[in-house]
Amino acid sequence: MSTTPPAPARSTQVRLAQRPVGEPDDATYRFETTELPALADGQLLLRVVYLSLDPYMRGRMSDAPSYAAPVAVGDVLEGATVCVVEESRHPDWAVGDAALSYSGWQSHAISDGTGLRRLDPAKAPISTAVGVLGMPGFTAYAGLLQIGRPQPGETVVVAAATGPVGSAVGQIAQVQGARSVGIAGGEAKRQALLDEFGFDVALDHRSPDFADELAAAVPDGIDVYFENVGGPVAREVFKHVNLYARVPVCGLVADYNRTSAPEGPDRLPGFMGLVLRKSLTVRGFIQNEFTAAHGRDFVRDMSQWVAEGKVRYREDVVEGLENAPEAFRGLLSGRNFGKLLIKVSEDPTL
Amino acid sequence: MSTTPPAPARSTQVRLAQRPVGEPDDATYRFETTELPALADGQLLLRVVYLSLDPYMRGRMSDAPSYAAPVAVGDVLEGATVCVVEESRHPDWAVGDAALSYSGWQSHAISDGTGLRRLDPAKAPISTAVGVLGMPGFTAYAGLLQIGRPQPGETVVVAAATGPVGSAVGQIAQVQGARSVGIAGGEAKRQALLDEFGFDVALDHRSPDFADELAAAVPDGIDVYFENVGGPVAREVFKHVNLYARVPVCGLVADYNRTSAPEGPDRLPGFMGLVLRKSLTVRGFIQNEFTAAHGRDFVRDMSQWVAEGKVRYREDVVEGLENAPEAFRGLLSGRNFGKLLIKVSEDPTL
Structure with missing residues (x-):
């Protein structure tokens, strides 16, 4: 029997179109959909579930001297993400595993496993890996x-x-x-x-x-x-x-x-x-x-x-990667209410 | 035989006449000569040899909130001094002993010994007690x-x-x-x-x-x-x-x-x-x-x-208490050159 190869994965990405002056506006961002290559041995395909938005990202959009290199114009914006494995040719990772990664502002990413941290949904909601436990x-x-x-x-x-x-x-x-x-x-x-x-x-x-x-x-x-x-x-x-x-x-x-x-x-x-x-x-x-x-x-x-309930946390979940720019503006002006997360796709652990 | 009681000691003092606004000027200071009382048992008469001038004193002239209480208007200005004992009715102190004290801007002071630190001229010049060793x-x-x-x-x-x-x-x-x-x-x-x-x-x-x-x-x-x-x-x-x-x-x-x-x-x-x-x-x-x-x-x-000569020091010695106000102005504007000392009277240890 022949198997049909899976359709190539596509990633919706938010790239830095130009460096913002003052508050980032729509011209700061460029949305793109990219076809990802087929997985090689040792690689896995991550589906982003949560993208964490944090104030430090404003610094990465600028090229002023800072503690971290800025995002290059044209690149996918950086950010911590909580993902699930959607395909795997990596021995340590199985489809459905949850991971903390730094996939940035996009819907899917290919990884060779470097820098991933495995998350156990039984211990804590996976979203906390970019929040109270992150x-x-x-x-x-x-x-x-x-x-x-x-x-x-x-x-x-x-x-x-x-x-x-x-x-x-x-x-x-x-x-x-x-x-x-x-x-x-x-x-x-x-x-x-x-x-x-x-x-x-x-x-x-x-x-x-x-x-x-x-x-x-x-x-x-x-x-x-x-x-x-x-x-x-x-x-x-x-x-x-x-x-x-x-x-x-x-x-x-x-x-x-x-x-x-x-x-x-x-x-x-x-x-x-x-x-x-x-x-x-x-x-x-x-x-x-x-x-x-x-x-x-x-x-x-x-x-x-x-x-023990001694430290409680609150999440502010915004649905859809397309709403990340507006949510980020809100973060910088205090309109979020709790840890701001973009829910990029369904959380299969809930 | 009867002994003639010593003539009462007099102290030339510099008092805070009014709080300075900006750079202290002559109106900041009031010079006075006061007759000191005779020594009681347990007291000693100090003759000030060196008055240390230090930038922190500018703060003491103001009543802005600070880490130390300001000098009250009318009081003798504060300051570290190196003194010699000129008379003593204190069991631990003999005439000629040298001491670090906080006698302030004046030529003589009565002490009960509290807070005095004995200085050994054989070990280091006594002036260093308000400088490199102070x-x-x-x-x-x-x-x-x-x-x-x-x-x-x-x-x-x-x-x-x-x-x-x-x-x-x-x-x-x-x-x-x-x-x-x-x-x-x-x-x-x-x-x-x-x-x-x-x-x-x-x-x-x-x-x-x-x-x-x-x-x-x-x-x-x-x-x-x-x-x-x-x-x-x-x-x-x-x-x-x-x-x-x-x-x-x-x-x-x-x-x-x-x-x-x-x-x-x-x-x-x-x-x-x-x-x-x-x-x-x-x-x-x-x-x-x-x-x-x-x-x-x-x-x-x-x-x-x-x-060992690994740390050297330089003193800028100004003669005469009457020159303290001008020397202090110079200190605040960088005209001194080394540790600024007012030589109030002769140093008997040199």
């Missing part, structure tokens, strides 16, 4: 514990606090015995900080009384400010930092679309004066700096905390 | 080794490099096997960095080609920037920091007389972006944070390095 969770865990080092009774403040990093920061702080103050935009998010994530205090930075509310929320000052937003929120927070406060800096989403230095006055000398007067530790970081030393502890601790 | 030396030692942590082959940059902190930073960096780049104002100071202190590279920040000269001086980038000046020099330096660079912040003398935030653009967002992209550690500190843990090591190490 890069965002580890960013919170490593930055808070290795740089922020909250002590029992101290006050930890974090903004973008319903996001995957911020929500984990506040909850891990509580596991350490610290008091968590979360800041988010809008009353619905503020309420979620209390009801879903159990923050000790929740603030809406859009409130006209935000400055006073923040002051009232931190009567003993701030010992750790986990910086992931920058901008006016950070400005208020810095008014309340204590002597020897620690400031892990993992993101500045308020500034990512900025095209030039904002108007004056120049706040840098005042900030450096504060660093001096308060003996602050301000420390930028990318989570992968800590992977070798703390990656295993993270998987152990965070899996346990999630299982 | 607070400035410890600032360099603790900040560089505990925060900067230079590794062999790394590049350490420091400005105000002929000053007591900067010169020690550069030389301790070399003891650690790092490369030292010193920045100072003017050709004479630049030359002293090479000839007196043995920096690997010396730069004059007043040179019209300073930016290019700095770039050429750090072909492998900067791993440690010991920040004690701020201002435009720091701005150039930050263009060259490496991934994971450390920035101990011990002073911002360029900004101490500033009365308001300078004109824009606002450089703070760009600076925070740099902290993030380069995973920088920016850490403010005051040396006394480290005294308990590292003070003994400092005395041992630094005494040895000075004795």
